[in-house]
Amino acid sequence: MLDILAETGLLGSKPAGTPMDQNHQLASDAGPLFPDPCQYRRLVGRLVNLAISPPELSYSIHLLSQFMQTPRQAHWDAALRVVRFLKGSPGQGILLKSDGNLELSIYCDADWQSFPLTRRSLSSFVVLLGGSPID
Structure with a gap:
């Protein structure tokens, strides 16, 4: 940057x-x-x-x-x-570790009918490469 x-x-x-x-x-x-x-x-x-x-x-x-x-x-x-x-944010960002571990992990969560008026669900996920979050 x-x-x-x-x-x-x-x-x-x-x-x-x-x-x-x-x-x-x-x-x-x-x-x-x-x-x-x-x-x-x-x-x-x-x-x-x-x-x-x-x-x-x-x-x-x-x-x-x-x-x-x-x-x-x-x-x-x-x-x-x-x-x-x-x-304004030179030190912010995602740090990727250099330890050589390239294990890919994916976690997801869903909250069905989290909004009672609309009955819409909410879901999210995070992808980790070697323990560091990636997009």
């Missing part, structure tokens, strides 16, 4: 509180095209690799990856906001 901050020149920037603006209009943006699409693709590709750790980035990176063909300036600015958001 620190390499991404250094590459984008955002080491000295103020961290963003959220990865994406709440009322973004990225899908309908008709602003100027970003002059270097390869730079945009590289940044979003590196963010995709980071998406495994912080789950709150999933939506933002999914949205940004839709504009790889012809990114606009607004898309680049939104990607930089994600990087600024990451700056």
